[in-house]
Amino acid sequence: MSGHDEVVIPRLAEGAVANDIGLLLAKLRAAGSEFNNKALAEFGLRERSYSVLRLACSGLEPTQRELADFLALDPSQIVALVDDLEGRGLVSREQGRTDRRQKIVLATPEGERLHATAETAMRECEAEQFSALAPDELTSLRTLLRKALWG
Amino acid sequence: MSGHDEVVIPRLAEGAVANDIGLLLAKLRAAGSEFNNKALAEFGLRERSYSVLRLACSGLEPTQRELADFLALDPSQIVALVDDLEGRGLVSREQGRTDRRQKIVLATPEGERLHATAETAMRECEAEQFSALAPDELTSLRTLLRKALWG
DNA sequence: ACCGATCGTTGAAAATGTCAATGAGTTATT
DNA sequence: AATAACTCATTGACATTTTCAACGATCGGT
Secondary structure, eight states: OOSOOOOOOOGGGGSGGGGOHHHHHHHHHHHHHHHHHHHHGGGTOOHHHHHHHHHHTSSSOOBHHHHHHHHTOOHHHHHHHHHHHHHTTSEEEEEOSSOTTOEEEEEOHHHHHHHHHHHHHHHHHHHHHTTTSOHHHHHHHHHHHHHHHHO | OOSOOOOOOOGGGGSGGGGOHHHHHHHHHHHHHHHHHHHHGGGTOOHHHHHHHHHHTTTSOOBHHHHHHHHTOOHHHHHHHHHHHHHTTSEEEEEOSSOTTOEEEEEOHHHHHHHHHHHHHHHHHHHHHTTTSOHHHHHHHHHHHHHHHHO
């Protein structure tokens, strides 16, 4: 509630450059990322570890490989993230049901608790970051992004 | 032209997780980034240096500080990027017109040439990456992203 | 039983991100 | 006119993230 946050439109946004979707995506992503990480700091989480925890809480019983694919991260990064969360007692690795190579990442009760509180903080973050968009614009943005990704 | 690129919808995209705009943004960005960098490799450029070159060619006469703000990069990263481009004779630093502290980044004729060819490659990239979206959906996505950024 | 592929893991190298400090130049205050 | 506070580009140090190649264990097909 710090008064009005004047959104400054930089001079460079005038040019055709600002029609480059990749650039827009990058900017929005950079801003959101910094924002999210700040909000998650009080929980000892970062965007990445939050996403992993989130999926571990989803009931989807994700495999580490699935996490890597879905989060667009290298498998080795998932190892590091899960190591950290596991070391803090927030998730556990369980052997895959049908394939003993794979490991399913599950949240512990404590992980569920932390996720619950962190999730509300994230929701506020998202609402604030996209406050310039009307609710229907927001859902339409979601739809477009999903379509771009998965058709 | 390797036949049909079946877009696989991962199992995890089913959950509520896939409504997280930050996550969608991150995924789309990661995919696009890899794609763009591969396409730019033949020009000896990366996404970053291409963006700088692009703005140097825009006629907007960007200051290094403006580049940093607009591209959401630390000023020191701009220095490195411009150093590289300048060393290859693609851009030059010119003293600011009114403020002698600032340096304007301008493309050399050779920079313009390289940019021209790289730009068409990037256009193809973007078209391919968003082939799942109809033209009007694409412009609507652009509009929403810009609105989210600058109101 | 064998062969090629996949999963998680490790470790190293490259790229990026973050931060503090500095000299030159500007603006504001007095 | 002199000073103080601030901004710009730059440097260098450091952490984080990304990218790759390898490896043991396991799986699937033959």
